[in-house]
Amino acid sequence: MAERTTIQSSGFANVSHEGTITGFRVRLRQPNYRGLRLSLIEGIDVTVGDTTYPAESNCLMLDGAAYTHAQMAEEIATRWPVGVCADVHVPAPGGLQPGVHDVAVTLRLRHPYFPPQFQPVFVRDQRHITIIR
Amino acid sequence: MAERTTIQSSGFANVSHEGTITGFRVRLRQPNYRGLRLSLIEGIDVTVGDTTYPAESNCLMLDGAAYTHAQMAEEIATRWPVGVCADVHVPAPGGLQPGVHDVAVTLRLRHPYFPPQFQPVFVRDQRHITIIR
Amino acid sequence: MSGFQYGVSLYSYTDDFGTVMDLEEALEHAADTGATGIEILGETHVAAYPEPSSAWVDHWHATIDRLGMRPTNMASWVDTRVTLTHTMTEEEGAAQIMQDLRLAHRLGFAFIRPKFGVVDEELTPHPIWRGAVARALDLAAQLDIVILPEIHAPTPIRHPVTEGYVDFIQKTGTKHFGLMIDTGIFQDRPLTHWGGGITDEIRKGALSFLNGIAVPVEHLIDVIQYVPFIQAKFHHIDETLHDHHIPWDRLVPMLKKLNYNGFLSSEYEGERAPWVAIEQVRRQHCLIRKLEAEYDAAHAQENAHG
Amino acid sequence: MSGFQYGVSLYSYTDDFGTVMDLEEALEHAADTGATGIEILGETHVAAYPEPSSAWVDHWHATIDRLGMRPTNMASWVDTRVTLTHTMTEEEGAAQIMQDLRLAHRLGFAFIRPKFGVVDEELTPHPIWRGAVARALDLAAQLDIVILPEIHAPTPIRHPVTEGYVDFIQKTGTKHFGLMIDTGIFQDRPLTHWGGGITDEIRKGALSFLNGIAVPVEHLIDVIQYVPFIQAKFHHIDETLHDHHIPWDRLVPMLKKLNYNGFLSSEYEGERAPWVAIEQVRRQHCLIRKLEAEYDAAHAQENAHG
Ligand SMILES: [Mn+2]
Ligand SMILES: [Mn+2]
Numbered sequence: 001m002a003e004r005t006t007i008q009s010s011g012f013a014n015v016s017h018e019g020t021i022t023g024f025r026v027r028l029r030q031p032n033y034r035g036l037r038l039s040l041i042e043g044i045d046v047t048v049g050d051t052t053y054p055a056e057s058n059c060l061m062l063d064g065a066a067y068t069h070a071q072m073a074e075e076i077a078t079r080w081p082v083g084v085c086a087d088v089h090v091p092a093p094g095g096l097q098p099g100v101h102d103v104a105v106t107l108r109l110r111h112p113y114f115p116p117q118f119q120p121v122f123v124r125d126q127r128h129i130t131i132i133r
Numbered sequence: 134m135a136e137r138t139t140i141q142s143s144g145f146a147n148v149s150h151e152g153t154i155t156g157f158r159v160r161l162r163q164p165n166y167r168g169l170r171l172s173l174i175e176g177i178d179v180t181v182g183d184t185t186y187p188a189e190s191n192c193l194m195l196d197g198a199a200y201t202h203a204q205m206a207e208e209i210a211t212r213w214p215v216g217v218c219a220d221v222h223v224p225a226p227g228g229l230q231p232g233v234h235d236v237a238v239t240l241r242l243r244h245p246y247f248p249p250q251f252q253p254v255f256v257r258d259q260r261h262i263t264i265i266r
Numbered sequence: 267m268s269g270f271q272y273g274v275s276l277y278s279y280t281d282d283f284g285t286v287m288d289l290e291e292a293l294e295h296a297a298d299t300g301a302t303g304i305e306i307l308g309e310t311h312v313a314a315y316p317e318p319s320s321a322w323v324d325h326w327h328a329t330i331d332r333l334g335m336r337p338t339n340m341a342s343w344v345d346t347r348v349t350l351t352h353t354m355t356e357e358e359g360a361a362q363i364m365q366d367l368r369l370a371h372r373l374g375f376a377f378i379r380p381k382f383g384v385v386d387e388e389l390t391p392h393p394i395w396r397g398a399v400a401r402a403l404d405l406a407a408q409l410d411i412v413i414l415p416e417i418h419a420p421t422p423i424r425h426p427v428t429e430g431y432v433d434f435i436q437k438t439g440t441k442h443f444g445l446m447i448d449t450g451i452f453q454d455r456p457l458t459h460w461g462g463g464i465t466d467e468i469r470k471g472a473l474s475f476l477n478g479i480a481v482p483v484e485h486l487i488d489v490i491q492y493v494p495f496i497q498a499k500f501h502h503i504d505e506t507l508h509d510h511h512i513p514w515d516r517l518v519p520m521l522k523k524l525n526y527n528g529f530l531s532s533e534y535e536g537e538r539a540p541w542v543a544i545e546q547v548r549r550q551h552c553l554i555r556k557l558e559a560e561y562d563a564a565h566a567q568e569n570a571h572g
Numbered sequence: 573m574s575g576f577q578y579g580v581s582l583y584s585y586t587d588d589f590g591t592v593m594d595l596e597e598a599l600e601h602a603a604d605t606g607a608t609g610i611e612i613l614g615e616t617h618v619a620a621y622p623e624p625s626s627a628w629v630d631h632w633h634a635t636i637d638r639l640g641m642r643p644t645n646m647a648s649w650v651d652t653r654v655t656l657t658h659t660m661t662e663e664e665g666a667a668q669i670m671q672d673l674r675l676a677h678r679l680g681f682a683f684i685r686p687k688f689g690v691v692d693e694e695l696t697p698h699p700i701w702r703g704a705v706a707r708a709l710d711l712a713a714q715l716d717i718v719i720l721p722e723i724h725a726p727t728p729i730r731h732p733v734t735e736g737y738v739d740f741i742q743k744t745g746t747k748h749f750g751l752m753i754d755t756g757i758f759q760d761r762p763l764t765h766w767g768g769g770i771t772d773e774i775r776k777g778a779l780s781f782l783n784g785i786a787v788p789v790e791h792l793i794d795v796i797q798y799v800p801f802i803q804a805k806f807h808h809i810d811e812t813l814h815d816h817h818i819p820w821d822r823l824v825p826m827l828k829k830l831n832y833n834g835f836l837s838s839e840y841e842g843e844r845a846p847w848v849a850i851e852q853v854r855r856q857h858c859l860i861r862k863l864e865a866e867y868d869a870a871h872a873q874e875n876a877h878g
Contacts, residue, residue, distance in 0.1 A: 003592075004540060009850040037345065062534060079315065080475055112383030115389065116386070117387060129854075170654070172688055215589060232556075265555065
């Protein structure tokens with residue numbers, strides 16, 4: 001089953017394309033109590049150390065499919081189920097150094113049943129996770 | 134999956150025989166890191182509030198079969214697997230009152246690979262659990 | 267003497283679900299309380315919602331039967347502001363409700379609770395609610411499922427939102443729309459334990475909500491005829507069986523007096539440390555059963571002396 | 573340049589197993605480290621041990637293959653004092669070992685580690701060990717599995733117990749019996765984090781063990797020829813990649829110098845809070861891989877300059 005934290009230990013790794021490291025990924029447990037239509041996720045920012053990688057450039061890998069920030073905004077049929085993990089892919093040429101990193105994520109969620117002044121809701125997590133190599 | 138504690142919340146209940154409450158049961162997660170031959174369990178004492186119900190009268194319900202204290206001592210083929218729960222049945226005419234109880238268990242385990250002076254090892258747990266009715 | 271029916275909402279095990287328990291284990295914990303009613307959240311607990319596989323549905327029924335339980339309510343959402351640029355029409359809202367009615371029917375549920383998007387901090391539902399529900403009423407009747415919006419803090423019983431629902435029932439004369447009471451509206455002390463995903467932003471903005479809106483239990487008299495189902499919201503019951511927030515000692519006698527014999531479906535929303543919910547739900551069942559037995563015993567004496 | 577092989581023992585996830593992860597999830601966490609070797613405890617991780625179903629065995633192989641891993645060692649126990657009134661004979665000990673050899677073969681393991689009951693606080697194995705192993709050697713050779721007793725604190729390398737095992741190897745000339753080193757013998761600072769199920773009784777009686785027996789890493793020279801497998805025991809690695817107890821900065825260069833190219837199989841035995849082990853194992857792999865890469869880089873320069 002998933003780790004209790006939103007940010008998961010496993011899955012944190014550099015990502016390569018044709019032999020070149022183009023970025024990294026962070027695995028997240030779905031942080032809400034009900035399945036989230038992707039259109040209700042207004043963005044996922046990732047911060048590693050002092051560097052923030054803004055939501056607009058990140059994409060979500062869910063069940064084998066990749067969703068860009070723009071695609072998520074219009075994706076009303078696909079849901080990120082509760083208890084399921086998905087990977088946020090972050091473009092970062094050269095990736096991250098092997099070692100323990102201080103990683104933070106902020107998800108901006110829209111709950112239509114919350115009053116307008118609480119839109120979006122910010123869901124945050126921060127912890128140390130490790131790039132092994 | 135099982136609760137992390139040895140003593141489980143679910144399973145705590147009075148036990149009846151032919152319409153009369155004859156005792157109660159407490160559900161335990163197997164507390165060791167490897168499957169336990171029943172013969173390596175030298176006894177399971179149960180304490181509720183100020184009353185201790187000694188191992189010699191208790192029996193273990195594992196996978197549908199009941200093992201008395203004496204039977205466990207000779208049972209070398211049957212193991213209580215890791216991650217599996219079993220119920221300790223405690224004779225107590227009238228059972229326990231509905232409510233939250235302070236329950237403690239002590240398992241006496243024999244680890245043949247531990248030095249003789251550490252035989253048996255006492256594994257203890259204590260927590261509040263509830264008889265619903 | 268008729269009595270309460272006891273149920274559990276799997277919402278109680280939020281955060282445990284998928285980290286320390288799967289669906290079958292959650293159902294087993296619920297059944298172990300002696301409860302017979304099981305409430306779920308469609309989008310949470312139905313794998314591949316809204317289209318579970320036949321194998322999943324078969325296993326659902328087999329498990330529920332094995333545990334001697336029956337499905338009560340399935341929570342549903344009408345996400346009116348479904349994208350940043352589009353708000354659902356009445357037709358789209360009705361389609362969502364009808365999809366959930368069909369799924370609920372497939373799984374054997376008696377009720378669905380649509381949660382509509384809101385337009386203000388009074389939690390006024392988006393005005394499409396009326397047209398969306400109206401379009402779904404025939405299907406609800408055909409499947410014999412009752413649609414129940416939830417009366418949830420900070421919305422009390424005596425409030426335009428609740429009155430709007432009652433007005434709809436009276437005007438349409440439908441038997442397939444009613445009210446669900448969430449017992450959080452009776453909370454009369456500030457929250458010390460909360461598991462509803464609060465953030466600092468919300469805490470600052472919603473203090474009165476967290477302090478409890480303390481609806482008098484007598485207000486149930488106004489609406490009980492429309493209430494076939496109650497979510498027994500709670501946040502913390504300690505080892506002396508004292509609930510720190512919800513006045514069960516006043517609520518249970520009032521419900522008994524009103525001859526409520528529907529379900530009380532546990533909805534634990536307290537500390538979200540792993541496994542804590544299992545024991546908390548058990549304590550709530552023990553507490554409410556004790557209060558019900560006390561009321562019954564007192565009334566049996568009254569009757570004997572009467 | 574040959575190098576270490578990286579593995580994970582599922583012992584690392586003790587207490588997580590069955591509470592927050594099942595076998596397949598444990599294997600996936602191990603594989604996600606980049607490890608290729610998987611070590612299990614027979615009595616813990618094999619469902620219906622010692623006789624798993626064919627379906628279980630098929631799924632085991634399918635999962636291991638899917639993850640690109642291979643089975644390394646299966647831990648085994650010879651419970652000499654099997655009841656309060658009976659101690660295993662040599663024949664009974666041999667039967668236990670042969671049962672585990674057959675199971676290990678069925679699951680594709682290269683090693684088994686029998687843990688014998690002991691007779692004193694020096695952890696001297698019960699004297700049946702020699703006859704029991706001798707009787708099992710032919711089967712081990714036939715299945716090509718190596719039997720490896722574990723050199724585990726408080727027993728150091730230069731000690732009659734270890735010498736007894738070496739004597740057995742030399743006298744029998746067998747290739748199917750060797751030594752497994754548990755890196756806990758190199759622990760040179762007191763334990764601050766321990767997950768081995770310590771009790772107050774043991775803590776009082778075993779202080780020197782908890783302080784670390786600090787075997788000099790040079791002692792590996794004596795026995796490395798008999799060591800095809802190492803359990804990389806550890807207890808806590810902090811977020812600066814500092815191990816609080818095991819001197820990897822001395823141990824890794826020594827193993828490299830000795831051309832050790834077997835597995836280092838992570839054996840986390842620290843704080844048993846849920847999920848902590850997952851991250852701890854990852855940190856150990858990161859740390860040892862860094863130290864190995866540093867050694868390799870330094871040697872590549874030496875060679876270039878040589
Ligand atoms: Mn509710
Ligand atoms: Mn070891």
